[in-house]
Amino acid sequence: MGFLDIDNTTKSYGAVEVLHKVDISVEEGEFLVLVGPSGCGKSTLLNMIAGLEEITSGEIRIKDQVMNGVHPSKRNIAMVFQSYALYPNMTVGQNITFGLEMHGTPKPEREKAMNDVAQLLQIEQLLDRKPGALSGGQRQRVAMGRALVRDPDVFLFDEPLSNLDAKLRVDMRTEIKKLHQKLGTTIVYVTHDQIEAMTLSTRIAVMYGGYVQQLGTPQEIYDTPSNIFVATFMGSPAMNVVPAKVAIENGRPMAVISLQDGSNATLPFSQDNMAAWDDRDIMLGIRPETITDEDAADRKSSNIAHLINRVVVTEPAGSDTFVTMELGGKDVIARMRSDADVQPGAEFKFAVNMEKAVAFDPETEMRILP
């Protein structure tokens, strides 16, 4: 039993099931991020935890208390909304204490709680202002203050950073992470931004089409995606997924990929079980940063494969240079250091760290487990 249990929970609108048997158990102090493209059901799930949407079947429990049918205000949760949802007619101070007031907390206690939170978030000088007179970042802080002041069991964040500009978003991201480390609260956080998911979370649930595709730590999700969707959704640029065929050479399973000029590249697998896939089609997943020039190849890797291919495009991005080539009829992006000597149109010797490569079953799109 975890701190927050989502137990076989489904959600239907009429005959349409939008969430299918979601099963997640969150421990106390965990930072769970629900990530996925729009329409994947992540916000619906969050609203079900909050009690803003009904649960069609299954159970949601907080501290072993069944929450089905319990009013949002009685679940001891707090939520930060995408639009912040600050009450426009109240001052910042009133916004923060409104929840306490509604729960019948006496005034002196409310004032104290408000001052504590204002100090924590450094918004003391804003308490008498109306939300209309605040900047985006300040509103964000106030919205968090309103959530913090209640001292809830679970914090719910619904895409809280998506209304901020790029720089502020990075700052606030760090801020939220700091806050979580300091307070050790349990957080469920919804975002469509996979970088936010990777940086903030202790665990990620990648959602798509109403299913939890994979639940795991950021590292697990990144290194061993359970299917092609997760592989391509997490990481930027996305993981390269190219069609390949398995062949055995010298008793070792190899991935055979067709090149532009009609020849084949053969890359040896690190996983021995790929031998079972001899002469069958697979999809090979390679992260951009595991394709480099020879000098920059990971020295700790026991399996660096080389392949010579023509460079299609180079995109210098300052810290890295993104190099595009064609493998198996698909564009494949390599992430190289900025001083790698690559010229578009020229042949180049790529080094592929096959230790990190993953293989998918083209039928089911699931990862072939080692």
Place this chain on the structure above:
Amino acid sequence: MSVASQDTAIRTGRVMRTMIYLVLLLFALFYMLPLYVMVVNSVKPLNEITGGGMMNLPQVFTLEPWAKAWSSAQIGVEPTGLSPYFWNSIKMVVPAVAISTVLGALNGYVLTKWRFRGDTILFGLMLFACFIPFQIVLIPMARMLGLMGLAGTTWGLVLVHVVYGIGFTTLYFRNYYAVFPTELIRAAQIDGAGFFQIFWRILLPSSGPIAVVSIIWQFTNIWNDFLFGASFAGADSQPMTVALNNLVQASHGVKEYNVHFAGAILAAMPTLLVYIVAGRYFVRGLMAGSVKG
């Protein structure tokens, strides 16, 4: 700034501009003419009007027609002037406007933030009320008022106007609340506010502009209504409009045009006042800053 605005403005020559203002002035004068006639003739002795020269300024200035219209003109049986009817109107308008506006706001709140099965159909039916001609409901309404024991009373009129106004006020508030961020309601729910607490503490304080629209609309309509007043009011609950009609239509004695003009201005005054006082809130956006801006 000024350079930029001059560049973007349509350039017109000085002559052209003078012409435009001249024409506008002319139109303004033309439209103000009735008001001018009413005002000047309401401060003249009667013989100046009957002697011709309706457009002339008064030779003898007198406020007596105003005093007479207000307090001593023969309207009903007693020479009471318009004043008791003015108060009848106030007693009818204020509760009717207040009740229909609050109910419209509540309806709008429920129809947008507490959606239920069939709510759009219900809203459509309520909209239908806006298109029913007054004359159609006269007889059924008279019967209903009789059954409820409200026939001939001010409260009967209040009820009629509330029922008639609710379609419009619901329309205003529903459309206003439809774009009111639902996240605010959800935030308030999580904060523990109940149905009415959300309404009074969150929604209504942010409804200034639309409340003003609703009040102006309802006030003018109810104040200016003649048909319901003439049909359903008793002798001691007749509104201003009916009294004014009785004053002007009186078939005995001399026609005191100056008193009629003064009475008509008195009858129009409150709606004018509402426009002047509330009109500027029309344009104020009170929602600034609630969500991303």
